[in-house]
Amino acid sequence: MKVYTYSQARQNLAEVLNQSKDEEVIIRRRGGDSFAVVPKAREGSPFDVPGVKTRAKTADVLSAVKESRAKTSQQRHPRRLG
Numbered sequence: 001m002k003v004y005t006y007s008q009a010r011q012n013l014a015e016v017l018n019q020s021k022d023e024e025v026i027i028r029r030r031g032g033d034s035f036a037v038v039p040k041a042r043e044g045s046p047f048d049v050p051g052v053k054t055r056a057k058t059a060d061v062l063s064a065v066k067e068s069r070a071k072t073s074q075q076r077h078p079r080r081l082g
Helices: 006-011 013-022 058-076
Strands: 002-005 025-028 034-037
Touching: 002 006, 006 013, 006 025, 013 025, 013 034
Parallel strands: 002 025
Antiparallel strands: 025 034
16 A cells, blocks of 8 residues: 655656556545545446447448548559550
């Protein structure tokens, strides 16, 4: 367990937060009150992204990706005029 004064915690907040991932961290105020710093567990996957509302169909998306890839390929490998 790691104990910080309020002033120490304020001056080293990033360290306090990182430390709380590995062990219990307590912050004590001048009046004697103590507070525990506990990391909150993530909800869901970090890859969960809210969807974009669109009327595009799967075929529309695939067509746009194919077109984009074709343009990128042409930019990377321009044809030589002979």
